[in-house]
Amino acid sequence: MLSRKRSPIASERHLANRSVAIVGGGVAGMSAACALAEAGFKVHLIERRGYLGGRASSYLHPGVGEVVDNCQHVLFGCCTNLVGFYRRIGCFDKIHWTDEMIMIEPGGRRSRLGSTPFLPAPLHGLPRLLTAHAFTRQDKLSLARAFRAILKPIPGNTTETLAEWLIRHRQSKGAVDRFWRLVIASALNAEIEHIALPYAAKVIRELFMNSAYAGRMGINAVPLSELYQGVQPYLEQRRSAVHLNSNIESIQWDEQTSCWEMATRERSLSTDFLILALPFEAMQKLLPQMPPAEGSEELAVQIARHEHWPICSAHLWFDREITELDHAVLLDREIHWLFNRGKLQPWRNQKGSYIELEVSASRSFAALDRNAAIDLSLRELAEFFPAAASAKLVKAALVKEVRATFGVPPSVDNFRPDAKSAPWPNCFLAGDWTATGWPSTMESAARSGHLAAEALCASLGEQRRLLEPDLRPRGLMKLLASSY
Numbered sequence: 001m002l003s004r005k006r007s008p009i010a011s012e013r014h015l016a017n018r019s020v021a022i023v024g025g026g027v028a029g030m031s032a033a034c035a036l037a038e039a040g041f042k043v044h045l046i047e048r049r050g051y052l053g054g055r056a057s058s059y060l061h062p063g064v065g066e067v068v069d070n071c072q073h074v075l076f077g078c079c080t081n082l083v084g085f086y087r088r089i090g091c092f093d094k095i096h097w098t099d100e101m102i103m104i105e106p107g108g109r110r111s112r113l114g115s116t117p118f119l120p121a122p123l124h125g126l127p128r129l130l131t132a133h134a135f136t137r138q139d140k141l142s143l144a145r146a147f148r149a150i151l152k153p154i155p156g157n158t159t160e161t162l163a164e165w166l167i168r169h170r171q172s173k174g175a176v177d178r179f180w181r182l183v184i185a186s187a188l189n190a191e192i193e194h195i196a197l198p199y200a201a202k203v204i205r206e207l208f209m210n211s212a213y214a215g216r217m218g219i220n221a222v223p224l225s226e227l228y229q230g231v232q233p234y235l236e237q238r239r240s241a242v243h244l245n246s247n248i249e250s251i252q253w254d255e256q257t258s259c260w261e262m263a264t265r266e267r268s269l270s271t272d273f274l275i276l277a278l279p280f281e282a283m284q285k286l287l288p289q290m291p292p293a294e295g296s297e298e299l300a301v302q303i304a305r306h307e308h309w310p311i312c313s314a315h316l317w318f319d320r321e322i323t324e325l326d327h328a329v330l331l332d333r334e335i336h337w338l339f340n341r342g343k344l345q346p347w348r349n350q351k352g353s354y355i356e357l358e359v360s361a362s363r364s365f366a367a368l369d370r371n372a373a374i375d376l377s378l379r380e381l382a383e384f385f386p387a388a389a390s391a392k393l394v395k396a397a398l399v400k401e402v403r404a405t406f407g408v409p410p411s412v413d414n415f416r417p418d419a420k421s422a423p424w425p426n427c428f429l430a431g432d433w434t435a436t437g438w439p440s441t442m443e444s445a446a447r448s449g450h451l452a453a454e455a456l457c458a459s460l461g462e463q464r465r466l467l468e469p470d471l472r473p474r475g476l477m478k479l480l481a482s483s484y
């Protein structure tokens with residue numbers, strides 16, 4: 001039975017001669033790999049699929065013959081570790097940033113949320129909120145009340161859900177349906193009854209209060225997988241390698257050499273260190289194939305407590321433009337977000353338009369078959385953009401990601417192991433579901449990769465700061481945020 005104590009043999013070698021296998025080529029694995037290669041390790045990044053990116057990737061859709069993202073992925077200014085990873089691999093300039101969030105009601109009336117220059121945080125978003133048609137006077141008063149309340153400290157271990165908190169703070173129906181359910185619940189990809197209050201508070205503070213910079217939204221201007229084109233050369237220039245099409249089914253620990261042993265598609269590998277950067281379901285599958293160790297059962301219990309939430313996207317190609325907007329939040333209907341991909345990605349030279357509609361956390365939408373889901377999307381789209389009713393649909397694809405994200409119900413932090421809690425020697429955990437304090441996002445994945453890399457270095461007595469610092473709150477939030 002192994003214990004997690006570090007193996008002494010590995011620690012006696014010089015840092016530059018040390019090797020690490022990272023299993024999982026999603027954002028978590030890639031960010032750990034690049035940070036460790038830069039620190040001097042020889043890294044083997046091992047991925048089951050034929051491409052990197054995991055859940056945040058794109059592929060050629062066989063039904064429509066177009067490269068599609070497995071869903072639009074947005075980031076925000078506060079995602080410092082994801083931005084740090086993008087800068088490291090040289091793709092930061094492929095992100096399009098916007099300060100505006102455009103809400104549309106059925107019928108087409110628009111409201112523009114966003115920041116007003118020169119007003120200090122958290123007041124920067126107030127003028128646009130106060131003039132938004134989407135909210136009644138009563139909605140605006142209840143939102144103002146909630147924003148004030150969210151400035152107060154919230155105990156990390158509270159079992160209160162967002163839904164319970166909204167009742168306690170007398171939120172109007174409009175505020176709940178059009179703001180909390182739509183904007184906040186879609187950012188956390190769960191229903192408000194299943195969201196732990198501290199996670200909702202985190203989203204509100206980061207996106208709407210801490211600073212205008214933290215809340216600006218980033219949208220990839222190239223397909224997601226193209227963002228990672230720099231990863232392989234980055235690693236190869238640093239004596240490291242990417243191994244694609246390599247599904248790791250079991251991993252052995254060699255007591256004699258104190259090394260981890262596994263087989264990729266092309267060869268067997270033996271490395272000093274191991275980082276498991278897998279989603280929780282893949283970790284659950286691999287666990288019985290890892291060497292027996294004290295603490296494996298506890299990890300299995302933690303993993304079993306997590307649950308998925310789905311995200312679906314309808315990709316629609318029309319023979320003409322149906323809107324000049326590049327994105328919109330769609331109110332009061334099943335579909336939630338519109339992204340005008342043809343406009344956001346002008347290199348596609350799209351004749352007509354390419355629109356992506358997104359439905360978050362909707363288990364009922366995910367249960368629809370392709371035709372029913374596309375028909376519903378088209379019907380609802382025409383309620384917001386009448387031009388969609390007369391445009392000809394050229395082709396369409398439906399992408400269902402049933403296991404898109406993990407949920408953040410109360411007490412979820414008890415089931416998120418940290419990078420150091422792998423029960424084996426010289427082994428670290430990463431992945432968006434591990435203990436990062438962030439919900440299921442690319443930022444959580446990038447953070448987990450940097451935290452695992454940092455923990456690995458620390459295990460060798462190398463105190464490296466690989467985690468990117470958080471953005472500091474600005475304006476009045478410098479004072480107000482000090483209480484939470």
Ligand SMILES: Cc1cc2nc3c(=O)[nH]c(=O)nc-3n(C[C@H](O)[C@H](O)[C@H](O)COP(=O)(O)OP(=O)(O)OC[C@H]3O[C@@H](n4cnc5c(N)ncnc54)[C@H](O)[C@@H]3O)c2cc1C
Pocket residue numbers: 023024025026027028029046047048049052053054055056070071072073074075246247248249277278279282286311312401403404405430431432433440441442443444445
């Ligand atoms: C539809 C959808 C929409 C989303 N929208 C957003 C968004 O707008 N903004 C945002 O920030 N986040 C969004 N997310 C969440 C985000 O994609 C994830 O949080 C993030 O990509 C997780 O990265 P990861 O590296 O932790 O895991 P993954 O991306 O799951 O990567 C794990 C990798 O491990 C590989 N793997 C699994 N098993 C093995 C094995 N045995 N051997 C080798 N390799 C293996 C997998 O193939 C995968 O590539 C969305 C997710 C989905 C699915």
